[in-house]
Amino acid sequence: MSRSPVAVVQEFLEIVRSGVDPAHASHLMTSSVRAHQVQAENPTTIARTPEEYAEHVRQMMEAYGAFDLRIDELFGSGDKVYARWTQHGRHLGDVDGAAPTGKPIVEVASCVYRVAESRIAEYWIQIDRWGLQAQLTD
Template sequence: MTIPLSTPQSNIALMRTAFAAFGRKDADVVVDLMPPDFLINIAGVPYQKKGTATWRKHAALIFSAFPDLQVRIEEIFAAEDKVAVRLRITGTHAGEFLGIQPTGRKVDYESTEIYRIADGKIAEEWICSDMLTLMAQIGGQGLSMGKLASMWLAGYRAWFALGLGVVLGALGTALASF
């Protein structure tokens, strides 16, 4: 039996089908779109995870923690065997998540994900979710949106100070040569 080659368009259609099923919390449909040796790469996790059983366990954790989870594809594009997806994820923190008890708080964050398609199946994923924003929204690890904003602004202050120092140094050098 010859397996037809996938195209970027067919790979995008496959991922849209998977995300629609995920949005319905239909893990069985998603798992049917994966080979048994599915590979999972998550930003910040120092090792690769494997298998549809592991994926199913992660999905159950998300569905339990955020039972009203909504996943919206903001952008999706493909090249060769890869599909890139930028998602907006919303929901309510109504179950334990990463050791944090339910807070009832609303979450709204982004995730950037890349998928590799092989033989018409979703063979591998690379997930890079904005966990800092998510954890700040549910109040994890002493984070708050105010603290997150402060950290963001502190980064700009450092760049501003560096730029000001460079400009003043150049100006001082130019004036000294007169």
């Protein structure tokens, strides 16, 4: 049975991206996902496997500890789903060359996901990198 794109992305955020079970990405992502890093100065597109994405989440957990991911908005149209979230953690590991401080860190991000056959196939992510940098150097 096919699930709605919004349901797929909600499960992905709540289980995989949140760090609850990063390995669950293999159930929610295609074998290779086009990940567009939307940045004004250096837009980049990379391909990620579910295993690589799970490792990416584990690295975030090393940097921010067991963070709390709160979904602020989630809605879809057709095969596209928009999500905006706020992530609360602590600076426990190296982040962009900044040594751990133990201070609280808040990350704000938004993403548009494209879902095909009940799996995430592509996404466009924007992260408030300047706000994160300000917290790391504060």
